[in-house]
Structure formats: C-alpha cells, structure tokens
Amino acid sequence: MEIFDYENVLLLPRKCRVQSRSECDSSVEFGGRVFNLPVVPANMKTVVDEPITEWLAANDYFYVMHRFDLDSVAYAKRMNDKGLFVSISSGVKAEDYSVIDRLAAEGVKVDYITIDIAHGHAETVRRMIEHIKQKLPSTFVIAGNVGTPEAVIDLENWGADATKVGIGPGKVCITRLKTGFGTGGWQLSALKWCARVATKPIIADGGIRDHGDIAKSVRFGACMVMIGSLFAGHEESPGRTVEVDGKLFKEYYGSASDFNKGEYKHVEGKRILEPVKGRLADTLREMREDVQSSISYAGGTKLADIRKVNYVVLGGDNAGEHLFM
Numbered sequence: 001m002e003i004f005d006y007e008n009v010l011l012l013p014r015k016c017r018v019q020s021r022s023e024c025d026s027s028v029e030f031g032g033r034v035f036n037l038p039v040v041p042a043n044m045k046t047v048v049d050e051p052i053t054e055w056l057a058a059n060d061y062f063y064v065m066h067r068f069d070l071d072s073v074a075y076a077k078r079m080n081d082k083g084l085f086v087s088i089s090s091g092v093k094a095e096d097y098s099v100i101d102r103l104a105a106e107g108v109k110v111d112y113i114t115i116d117i118a119h120g121h122a123e124t125v126r127r128m129i130e131h132i133k134q135k136l137p138s139t140f141v142i143a144g145n146v147g148t149p150e151a152v153i154d155l156e157n158w159g160a161d162a163t164k165v166g167i168g169p170g171k172v173c174i175t176r177l178k179t180g181f182g183t184g185g186w187q188l189s190a191l192k193w194c195a196r197v198a199t200k201p202i203i204a205d206g207g208i209r210d211h212g213d214i215a216k217s218v219r220f221g222a223c224m225v226m227i228g229s230l231f232a233g234h235e236e237s238p239g240r241t242v243e244v245d246g247k248l249f250k251e252y253y254g255s256a257s258d259f260n261k262g263e264y265k266h267v268e269g270k271r272i273l274e275p276v277k278g279r280l281a282d283t284l285r286e287m288r289e290d291v292q293s294s295i296s297y298a299g300g301t302k303l304a305d306i307r308k309v310n311y312v313v314l315g316g317d318n319a320g321e322h323l324f325m
C-alpha cells in the first residue's frame with residue numbers, strides 16, 4: 001500500500017479548458033444542498049460559534065456547530081427561527097440521546113447531525129445512528145471519526161449518510177503520541193484507501209495546512225474537507241485573543257484537550273496559538289479563488305474534474321508517477 005501525505009504529493013496539470021479561472025465552479029452538493037466550497041470549519045469551540053455559523057449558513061457555506069457547553073436544541077430552534085439550515089454535533093452519551101429526543105418531541109427541523117467521537121468505529125455510534133434515523137428520519141447523518149475502509153463500510157451499513165475520516169492528523173491532536181494509533185502523517189493515503197470502498201460522501205478531517213490541500217483531498221476522494229487550524233486565527237474566531245511580544249494570536253485548542261474538557265482525563269489534544277490573520281470572509285474568498293485555480297490546472301470546469309488528474313509522490317519508497325487511483 002502507498003503511504004503519503006499532503007506535503008509529499010503533487011497533482012499533475014492537464015490542458016486548460018477555460019479562459020478565466022472565474023469559469024471554474026468550486027461549488028459542491030452535499031446532503032441535498034449546494035455549498036460554495038467543499039470546505040467546512042471544524043466543529044470546535046475555538047473555531048466556530050453561533051454568529052460564525054449563522055454567517056456561514058446565510059452565505060451558502062456548510063457548517064457544523066460544536067456540541068460543547070451548548071444547548072443544541074435551543075441553538076437549532078434559533079437557526080430555524082432565522083430560516084437558516086441546521087447542522088449540529090452529537091456525542092453518544094445519555095445526554096446526547098436526550099437532545100435527539102427533545103428535538104423530535106419539539107418538532108425542531110434539523111438538516112444535518114454529525115456524530116463526532118474520537119473512535120467512531122464503535123457500537124455506540126451504531127446505536128446513535130439508529131436512534132437519530134428513528135427519531136429524525138429526514139436528517140442527514142454524518143458519522144466519525146474513522147481511519148480504515150472497514151470502519152467506513154460499517155458506518156455506511158449502519159445508516160450513516162456520510163463518514164468523516166481522520167484519526168489524529170489535526171494540528172492540536174496528540175492521539176498519535178498518547179495512543180500510538182491514527183492516520184496522522186499519512187492522512188491523504190488513508191483517505192484514498194477509505195474512498196475506494198465508500199459508496200457515500202466522505203469528509204476528510206484534519207491535516208490541512210495549505211489551500212492546495214483542499215484539491216488534494218478532493219483528488220483522493222473527499223466530498224468535503226474539515227479544517228480547524230486554518231480557520232482558528234481570524235479576528236472573529238471564538239478563541240481568546242492573546243498578545244505575545246506585541247503580536248496578536250488566537251487560542252486554538254483540541255476538543256479532547258484539558259482546556260475543552262475542564263479536567264485532565266483521557267486528554268488527546270493540546271492548545272496552541274495561531275497568529276491573527278484578518279477576516280474569515282477574506283480567507284474563504286481566497287480559498288474559493290485557489291480552488292477555482294486548482295480546477296483550471298486539472299483541465300476542468302467543475303470540482304469533480306480534479307478527481308481525473310495524475311499525481312506524483314515526492315521522495316521516499318513510494319516515489320513515482322501514478323496514472324490513476
């Protein structure tokens with residue numbers, strides 16, 4: 001099996017078919033809606049909050065609200081009242097079942113639910129998928145996180161409408177160090193491996209360091225790409241602003257860090273500082289331009305055309321050119 005990651009793969013251009021990159025369509029259909037970009041900010045407390053998710057929904061970007069210190073039912077109702085689509089997160093504990101029950105009992109419309117736990121290839125996730133499908137049958141269910149084809153096959157068979165792939169590639173992740181497991185360091189080839197068996201959309205989650213990594217994720221099978229660190233350092237990001245030597249930073253911490261959990265138990269995340277880098281809308285505009293450019297290099301006009309390109313693996317035992325997946 002080939003092992004590679006974002007930093008040692010490059011995609012190969014094909015003859016250009018457009019006169020301007022503005023002709024390239026970066027939009028993606030996901031769960032019955034069309035979004036401007038195949039990109040979603042991570043459902044983490046230092047990445048999204050209510051105002052950011054409102055802005056994303058109102059401007060045709062996909063979002064997943066986090067589930068920490070939040071009344072998800074009240075949040076979903078507020079989004080309903082504003083006429084915005086609802087996309088929330090769920091765990092698998094008793095309190096998460098009661099959230100689903102309340103949403104159903106109170107008739108709250110929920111468009112997307114992401115079941116998001118550390119080790120998503122688990123019977124607990126199977127039971128939660130079944131519960132959501134029974135109580136909220138029209139809700140699109142995303143389940144994860146996983147890192148193997150076996151897990152993708154199981155989650156799909158258990159009723160998930162999409163799976164989220166990535167165990168440990170995140171910038172504030174320490175799962176690899178604490179447990180010895182994960183896809184950190186080979187996330188892109190793990191994605192490729194999972195996409196080969198998937199029959200439903202995959203969200204590639206974690207490890208994106210540059211905008212070009214979005215096109216690489218699409219090339220290797222992602223329909224959507226979840227990003228934390230690249231979004232965490234904006235002026236409106238919810239993380240605390242910290243000044244160091246006259247420079248402004250935003251706090252970015254893992255959902256499984258003691259900073260998020262409030263205690264040091266089963267900690268698999270850390271805290272870092274991200275330099276403040278302007279407004280979120282400007283980054284999204286630049287990402288869109290970069291993805292449009294990626295599509296043009298792929299010799300295409302739409303996102304799916306990126307899937308057709310060849311690639312090279314730079315350095316290491318797997319180095320060489322690859323004609324197809």
Ligand SMILES: NC(=O)C1=CN([C@@H]2O[C@H](COP(=O)(O)OP(=O)(O)OC[C@H]3O[C@@H](n4cnc5c(N)ncnc54)[C@H](OP(=O)(O)O)[C@@H]3O)[C@@H](O)[C@H]2O)C=CC1
Nearest residue numbers: 091092116117118119145166167168169175255256266268
């Ligand atoms: N993508 C990634 O690499 C990772 C992401 N995270 C993120 O951190 C957040 C918190 O995750 P998590 O702690 O799972 O959520 P929760 O604290 O909601 O825990 C979910 C449930 O799963 C159990 N659980 C968690 N990990 C394992 C495991 N390895 N084996 C068996 N049971 C487990 C927990 O029990 P108990 O705590 O008693 O074991 C708990 O009952 C999530 O948003 C998650 O996505 C966390 C780690 C890795």
Ligand SMILES: Nc1nc2c(ncn2[C@@H]2O[C@H](COP(=O)(O)O)[C@@H](O)[C@H]2O)c(=O)[nH]1
Nearest residue numbers: 042170171173206207228229254255256269
């Ligand atoms: N192992 C851990 N992974 C975590 C934790 N908190 C979040 N995450 C994952 O990271 C991505 C974001 O990755 P990035 O490289 O874009 O910054 C996020 O979507 C989660 O899947 C954690 O505490 N431990």
